[in-house]
Amino acid sequence: MAVSPLVAPTSDAFKPSRPISSPFKRQTSAVPSSNGNGTPRYPPAARSAPGDGAAMTLDPIEQLNEDEKRKYVKGKKLGEGTYANVYLGHVRHDPSTLVAIKKIKVQQQYQDGMAPDAVRELKYLRELQHPNIISLLSVFSSKDQNLNLVLEYLPLGDLEMLIRDVDRVRYGAGDIKAWMGMLTRAVWFCHDNFVLHRDIKPNNLLIAADGEVKLADFGLARSFADPGRRMTANVITRWYRPPELLFGARHYGGAVDIWSVGMVFAELIIRAPFLAGNTEVEQIALICKQIGTPTEDNWPGVTQLREYTVPSEVVPVWGKEAYMGRFGAVGADGVDLLVRTVALDPKKRITAREMLEHRWWRTDPKPTRKEDLPRKSGGEEKMGADLKRRNGILDDETNNRGAKVARKLDFGQAK
Amino acid sequence: MAAEDARYRQTSQYQMWSFSPTQLAAMRENTNAAARTRIAERLASLPAASNTTSAPTSSVNTPDPEGASISALPEFLSAPEEAQLMNFYTLELLRAGDHAEMPDEIKATAAAFFRRFYVTNSIMTYPPQEMLIVALFFACKAEGSFISITEFGKQFGKDNPEDILAGEFLLCQGLRFAIDVKHPFRALRGAVMELSTLPDIERNRLVAAEHRAREILRFSALMTDAYFHYTPSQIMLAALSLADRGVAERLITQTFHYVAPPFTSNNNSGSETPATSGPDAPSSNTKRNAAPRSSNNSGEDKSQIIGSHIRDKVLGTIEACRDLLSKELPERREHWTNKTVIKAQITPLRKKLTKCRDPDRWNLVELQRVRREQATKKGGGSDDGEPDDRTLESDAAVFGEALPVPPKRRKVGATDGGGGPGEGKGDPFGGPL
Ligand SMILES: Nc1ncnc2c1ncn2[C@@H]1O[C@H](COP(=O)(O)OP(=O)(O)OP(=O)(O)O)[C@@H](O)[C@H]1O
Ligand SMILES: [Mg+2]
Numbered sequence: 001m002a003v004s005p006l007v008a009p010t011s012d013a014f015k016p017s018r019p020i021s022s023p024f025k026r027q028t029s030a031v032p033s034s035n036g037n038g039t040p041r042y043p044p045a046a047r048s049a050p051g052d053g054a055a056m057t058l059d060p061i062e063q064l065n066e067d068e069k070r071k072y073v074k075g076k077k078l079g080e081g082t083y084a085n086v087y088l089g090h091v092r093h094d095p096s097t098l099v100a101i102k103k104i105k106v107q108q109q110y111q112d113g114m115a116p117d118a119v120r121e122l123k124y125l126r127e128l129q130h131p132n133i134i135s136l137l138s139v140f141s142s143k144d145q146n147l148n149l150v151l152e153y154l155p156l157g158d159l160e161m162l163i164r165d166v167d168r169v170r171y172g173a174g175d176i177k178a179w180m181g182m183l184t185r186a187v188w189f190c191h192d193n194f195v196l197h198r199d200i201k202p203n204n205l206l207i208a209a210d211g212e213v214k215l216a217d218f219g220l221a222r223s224f225a226d227p228g229r230r231m232t233a234n235v236i237t238r239w240y241r242p243p244e245l246l247f248g249a250r251h252y253g254g255a256v257d258i259w260s261v262g263m264v265f266a267e268l269i270i271r272a273p274f275l276a277g278n279t280e281v282e283q284i285a286l287i288c289k290q291i292g293t294p295t296e297d298n299w300p301g302v303t304q305l306r307e308y309t310v311p312s313e314v315v316p317v318w319g320k321e322a323y324m325g326r327f328g329a330v331g332a333d334g335v336d337l338l339v340r341t342v343a344l345d346p347k348k349r350i351t352a353r354e355m356l357e358h359r360w361w362r363t364d365p366k367p368t369r370k371e372d373l374p375r376k377s378g379g380e381e382k383m384g385a386d387l388k389r390r391n392g393i394l395d396d397e398t399n400n401r402g403a404k405v406a407r408k409l410d411f412g413q414a415k
Numbered sequence: 416m417a418a419e420d421a422r423y424r425q426t427s428q429y430q431m432w433s434f435s436p437t438q439l440a441a442m443r444e445n446t447n448a449a450a451r452t453r454i455a456e457r458l459a460s461l462p463a464a465s466n467t468t469s470a471p472t473s474s475v476n477t478p479d480p481e482g483a484s485i486s487a488l489p490e491f492l493s494a495p496e497e498a499q500l501m502n503f504y505t506l507e508l509l510r511a512g513d514h515a516e517m518p519d520e521i522k523a524t525a526a527a528f529f530r531r532f533y534v535t536n537s538i539m540t541y542p543p544q545e546m547l548i549v550a551l552f553f554a555c556k557a558e559g560s561f562i563s564i565t566e567f568g569k570q571f572g573k574d575n576p577e578d579i580l581a582g583e584f585l586l587c588q589g590l591r592f593a594i595d596v597k598h599p600f601r602a603l604r605g606a607v608m609e610l611s612t613l614p615d616i617e618r619n620r621l622v623a624a625e626h627r628a629r630e631i632l633r634f635s636a637l638m639t640d641a642y643f644h645y646t647p648s649q650i651m652l653a654a655l656s657l658a659d660r661g662v663a664e665r666l667i668t669q670t671f672h673y674v675a676p677p678f679t680s681n682n683n684s685g686s687e688t689p690a691t692s693g694p695d696a697p698s699s700n701t702k703r704n705a706a707p708r709s710s711n712n713s714g715e716d717k718s719q720i721i722g723s724h725i726r727d728k729v730l731g732t733i734e735a736c737r738d739l740l741s742k743e744l745p746e747r748r749e750h751w752t753n754k755t756v757i758k759a760q761i762t763p764l765r766k767k768l769t770k771c772r773d774p775d776r777w778n779l780v781e782l783q784r785v786r787r788e789q790a791t792k793k794g795g796g797s798d799d800g801e802p803d804d805r806t807l808e809s810d811a812a813v814f815g816e817a818l819p820v821p822p823k824r825r826k827v828g829a830t831d832g833g834g835g836p837g838e839g840k841g842d843p844f845g846g847p848l
Contacts, residue, residue, distance in 0.1 A: 112564040139592035
């Protein structure tokens with residue numbers, strides 16, 4: 001088709017026939033909406049902003065947005081991420097119900113409208129409802145068309161804080177089992193809904209007041225329903241990134257998240273990142289050294305991946321026994337599960353569903369009840385921030401994710 | 416089907432964007448009526464000078480008890496007229512998507528966005544010719560393709576990115592920020608795979624049926640209100656049935672011969688959530704137990720769903736969906752682009768539209784500029800304070816519908832058996848979406 005069908009022959013006749021005047025001059029008299037039963041009806045006139053001089057007319061969608069916005073009161077700033085500021089908030093008519101309001105920053109570098117992180121987070125959080133996935137309670141836009149995501153408030157920090165606070169936070173195998181169980185269920189649910197998270201790490205596992213772990217930050221998520229489509233390999237924070245992505249695979253599945261889950265598992269046990277490479281090359285080298293060198297023998301086809309390069313000295317894949325010394329705290333069954341999550345060949349890696357069926361969950365010790373799980377110690381807010389800086393992984397990606405990774409994501413797929 | 420159904424009820428598509436035909440018609444009537452009122456007011460308040468096209472000039476000396484502004488009002492589009500234009504513009508959207516060689520999913524998402532937006536917004540208020548481009552652009556993003564706006568615009572001869580971006584947020588708001596659209600394409604793929612394992616279905620016949628069904632999904636399902644009324648698997652089955660009734664019936668028979676596996680105890684989640692076999696953490700079931708339907712999700716339902724009365728109900732729904740789709744069979748593409756038809760049916764409506772559009776909303780770029788200006792004035796610069804309190808007095812009571820806990824609307828279609836084991840391998844309704 002050569003000519004854009006949108007250059008319709010008639011279109012010239014449809015230029016605005018008169019100058020557009022200010023939308024703010026009068027109030028409307030009827031705004032359609034629908035009540036709780038889905039039956040549309042007319043509420044009374046929308047009122048204008050008090051003390052505003054010119055009255056502001058609101059259309060139905062604007063009115064709905066105003067109402068949604070007014071349900072919440074925004075308080076102090078809780079933290080700042082790459083693409084959003086997060087504020088404490090509460091429900092206006094019930095101040096004891098706290099929420100977190102994630103306000104998407106207007107990104108200077110991203111010129112193409114609503115930022116990819118925001119679009120993804122909005123899309124997936126709206127659809128995924130599960131006890132171990134952070135709940136999206138509402139969405140509204142504030143002035144200047146900033147997107148605000150109202151999230152459930154998760155006051156007890158994140159898993160990274162607990163892992164790092166070696167001096168003050170102590171935990172054992174039952175606690176790890178509980179945390180891992182919640183993480184695995186969250187990942188299973190994502191995958192069962194054909195969603196890849198693509199940024200699983202302790203810092204994105206937030207903790208609710210009752211100790212429940214919630215997978216958060218869906219800014220890199222995507223659906224993998226369509227196996228034929230190419231995806232970017234440039235996802236997942238490096239320490240948690242699986243070998244297939246480090247080798248530039250463009251077709252992948254849930255196994256990428258499972259590797260990250262394995263890395264979190266290992267980190268929970270040794271209380272330090274298991275494979276903390278400073279560069280991608282170093283990351284690959286660490287994998288080869290600690291897990292084994294990916295070869296055609298243990299991973300048919302791996303040498304065909306675009307960026308496959310490994311250190312010349314080939315390390316055979318370590319067996320379970322090799323992990324017992326360092327990771328034995330979770331017992332032989334736990335180590336068995338760990339080893340399965342870090343299978344080099346993604347086809348051989350355990351799935352989330354299989355993880356949930358693993359015998360480790362049912363062997364002693366029992367997973368700790370969430371109410372009894374260790375919590376972050378006092379005064380941790382500052383510490384959390386410090387740790388974050390110290391631990392400040394990946395300048396190139398985490399700090400500038402929106403600009404660098406996201407823009408590369410599936411660019412041009414639409415064509 | 417049961418598993419899909421339980422899942423489908425969690426989607427924003429079901430919770431926010433599924434309506435019965437009656438509901439949908441009522442909403443459109445209301446949208447149309449409200450737009451007329453607003454536009455009438457806005458037009459009436461325009462300075463007389465800019466109103467000359469339609470303002471009478473002879474009333475200067477003759478006092479008119481009805482008021483001059485009333486007689487100056489244009490003729491508005493009726494709701495059925497809007498509906499007809501809506502179809503015309505939906506096809507424009509599909510053609511634009513073809514022109515840019517977009518994948519089916521993106522075009523379909525864009526079409527769904529577009530039609531959803533105009534359920535609560537009149538095409539007299541916001542310009543459909545522009546909003547359809549916005550819908551295509553945002554659909555790319557929603558489907559994970561983050562194309563640059565400049566490149567995107569070029570394909571449609573739009574050199575100024577603002578022309579498209581100005582409508583993006585508006586569209587999102589109109590969608591109530593629910594931007595995930597569930598399509599029947601995957602269900603069709605699954606169904607065909609299922610059918611291809613059956614010995615009694617001829618290969619060529621299946622290929623032809625799939626091809627035709629896909630054409631119907633790419634056109635008929637998008638040109639009608641099918642997405643508002645039916646689940647993806649119902650739409651798929653209806654399309655397949657239109658393509659080859661025998662094949663579709665074979666699939667349905669196959670489904671209802673499916674024998675439920677022995678049921679595990681442990682409430683409802685035993686099969687849906689393997690979590691129950693995982694750690695015994697108390698959380699594993701809380702959400703599902705809290706869900707309104709969970710108590711029904713047990714073996715009882717499963718036995719019902721394979722029962723014949725359910726099958727009949729399903730068949731009825733699919734028949735209804737089939738009727739709907741058959742109103743816009745793929746051949747109708749020619750109809751909507753036929754010059755004579757356009758001239759006789761569409762052009763008059765578009766001419767009418769030029770006279771009755773909303774003077775305050777039609778120009779998206781200008782609208783956004785004014786909104787932003789207003790925002791900076793109100794917010795006093797920083798957007799992060801808490802000036803929100805100074806905006807409107809609450810009309811909250813008037814609007815029951817919030818994103819978080821949307822009201823359960825009517826059940827979509829007939830498949831209310833709900834929530835059986837998710838492992839139905841013989842289930843052509845596609846397992847989970
Ligand atoms: N639901 C929540 N409840 C409580 N605090 C939260 C919540 N969500 C985020 N926060 C706080 O806000 C901070 C910023 O969150 P956000 O998810 O935007 O960024 P991040 O994950 O820290 O960084 P990045 O965007 O680079 O991944 C978090 O570090 C956390 O302290
Ligand atoms: Mg984060």
